[in-house]
Amino acid sequence: MTEEISEIKSKPVYDILQYDPKSRSNLLVSEGNGLVGLVDFLNGSESIPPSTINVMCAISNAEPLNPSSYISPDRCNKMRLFDSVNALLEDLPVTLSNSQMGLRLYICGSEIFLWRVANLARAAGMHKSEYSMQLIGSKARRVYCPHCKTTSEEVTTDIHECVGCGLSLVNCDHFSREMGAYLGFRVDAEAHGEIPERKELYR
Amino acid sequence: MSTNFSHTARVIRADQVTPLIKHFSFERVDGKPFSPFSAGSHVVIGMNNGTNTHKNPYSLVGSSNNFMEYEIAVRLDSTGRGGSLFMHNNIELGSEIEIGNPYNLFPVYKPAKKHLMIAGGVGITPFMTYIDEMNLMHSNFELHYSVRDFENGAFAKELQDKYPNQVNLYIQANGVMANFNEILDNQPLGTHVYVCGPQQMVADALRIADEMGWPNSSVHSEEFKAPEPGNPFTVTLAKSDCKINVRSRESLLEALENANIEIPYSCRGGACGFCKTEVIDGEITHRDYFLTDAEKASGNCIMPCISRAQGDHLTLNI
Structure with missing residues (x-):
């Protein structure tokens, strides 16, 4: 699967390490x-x-x-x-x-x-x-739950159960540099109980 | 009077702290408190000499916790355009002046691990409020203050007495010069440096900081220019359909104000960007720090507080 380029500006884009010749x-x-x-x-x-x-x-x-x-x-x-x-x-x-x-x-x-x-x-x-x-290495995500304010570690799937409140969260590409975490939100917020199948996207 | 001015204030103290620097304290004539301000803020003082109003920006030097008084320190520039001369010779206890709202172009970066201040001469003024605030916040700070001689070092003794471990005084008359390479070397990670003083000193400190790997985000400076005299020129105001003559010793902003054209301003020294004005025609000699090189090259905007026409005319879109 090729990774889709996100339209969300906060999603970090990584490059190779750049030497700064002004460094001491x-x-x-x-x-x-x-x-x-x-x-x-x-x-x-x-x-x-x-x-x-x-x-x-x-x-x-x-x-x-x-x-x-x-x-x-x-x-x-x-x-x-x-x-x-x-x-x-x-x-x-x-x-x-x-x-x-x-x-x-x-x-x-x-x-x-x-x-x-x-x-x-x-x-x-x-x-x-x-x-x-x-x-280089794992793209597993930290995902912040806005419902219970808990951050789940090492999330590799698009949907996961929040370690804090157990809700099924879908994580999006909106990224907080301060928290080092992506934003999750309740996948069945509009239709309780309807949880789509999860896919492993971030390894 | 410009809408930029808000209060009439009265001098309640005036001390000649050095042969060239006079320290003033003001209170509002209506007895109310002044606006609160943050360390590093300046105000514009308007003084009427009977024929016209001088407006000069000055850093506030008093405590930011005393809202009843504003304090400034004015260095006499006898070759300047007369504002500081008027403050020295004509403004005394009981005199009334106009005072604008404070504005800060040189704020303290509070999350810094350490604050390193480099001052030259009257460039000490913004740091008076800095040190007050840093002392209250228990911040790690260090001041390096260069003066021509001890007699001319405004607040030098008071600062040294109060903060003997943080204040380093360099008296040039004794052959002691601040070495920016040494000052900037071995500063702990997370230090921010603030520089205020003569143009060359600021330029040297910024260059050395850059060479020593300080990121721009950790380096702050403040330097207001005073408008320089230039050739007289005519300015045409396209929207108001009128022509104004700008004399050799007045700035474009002053000429507009004298013709009762209101332009927003704050620093009157080419730094804040408030007075940016669209130019439709005429070549510009840019002298400000605000516009980008691309904006300057485009020739379609000017900072009238400090920049002038290159030729004999300009047309503004106001």
């Missing part, structure tokens, strides 16, 4: 296969001084890649590996709070990961022009 330091962050994006980025930007590059990778996927075999130690100042996404996300605010102006952040991984990192960056005072993101 560069923090590369990935999870899972997102590592591939970091490697491509480094191969495509050989002019970046290795001393300005720090790498943080979470290697928790079922098919773990070994970052050390892809990024040689002399290509960066420091590479840190985390055995889970959560471990990386717990460390990141500390790393950012010890960083200085001139930092650029490059994020690569699943869509949920991208926005979790982006929100930590924003909480650390970074502007969207200071980070770049590339989607």
Whole structure:
């Protein structure tokens, strides 16, 4: 199935990581296969001084890649590996709070990961022009339920049952960068009980 | 009187704080409170010298929590067009002036992790309200204030006494110059920098911030120009079907106001965009910060507070 181009403007459109030559330091962050994006980025930007590059990778996927075999130690100042996404996300605010102006952040991984990192960056005072993101991996969505205000994680189907209130929600492409979540709404709002068959769309 | 002005106010304090800077406090003649304002706001002061009204923008320097008084600091520019000279020589305790509503072109970005202020000379004025507000919010802030000499550093002693750890004073007469590379280096992520002062200082600070990887969104500056004299020209008003002569030492906006044509304005210094006016004919010398390069090139709009005709005429669609 080819992915339809959404007409909804808030739906994020992703590109490959873009090096900002004005950066003073560069923090590369990935999870899972997102590592591939970091490697491509480094191969495509050989002019970046290795001393300005720090790498943080979470290697928790079922098919773990070994970052050390892809990024040689002399290509960066420091590479840190985390055995889970959560471990990386717990460390990141500390790393950012010890960083200085001139930092650029490059994020690569699943869509949920991208926005979790982006929100930590924003909480650390970074502007969207200071980070770049590339989607490699799962397109599973976080879906916000406006009925009970709960966000369901890792939704892969167009219709799902809200983890908060159990209503069947259809999720649309309207995306909140602040929440890192798509908007869901009750699929049978007009005709209670009529729940169409669900399709797996976001993997 | 322009509808842009709202209140008559009376001087309740006037202090010469440096040889060139006079600090005024005003209260409303009707005894009512002024409008609330946010840190970094300016007001336009209208002063009538008997023949015409000077209107100059000034940053508010008093506490934004005292609605009964507005305070400004006026630097004497003896080569200027006479507004500051009039404020220094003729406005004293009890004098009445007109005062407009506050407008903020230079607001504090409150979510910033740290606020870094760079001031030169009278560019300290917007930061007086900044520091007041940052102190109340318990924000992390730092001021770097360059003055010609200590005597000419308005509020320098008061700021240093009150905030010895946050205020860095650079006295050029003692050979101490602010080094923007050092100031902007190693600032924590999430810092916003605010620059106000002479044109060259602002340009230098912005350039260095850019070179050091500060995103535009974290860099803020304020600089009002004063209208410069130029060649006299004639302006034709297409809709009102009349012609007005703009003299060498008056701005297009002032000439229109003197002919009782009301144009909305706020900063009178080419920054806010309020007075943008459509031009139908004539070449323009643009001097503002507001219009985009494309708008300037199109030649169909002008900021009459500061820009003039290049030739001897302009036709406006008003």
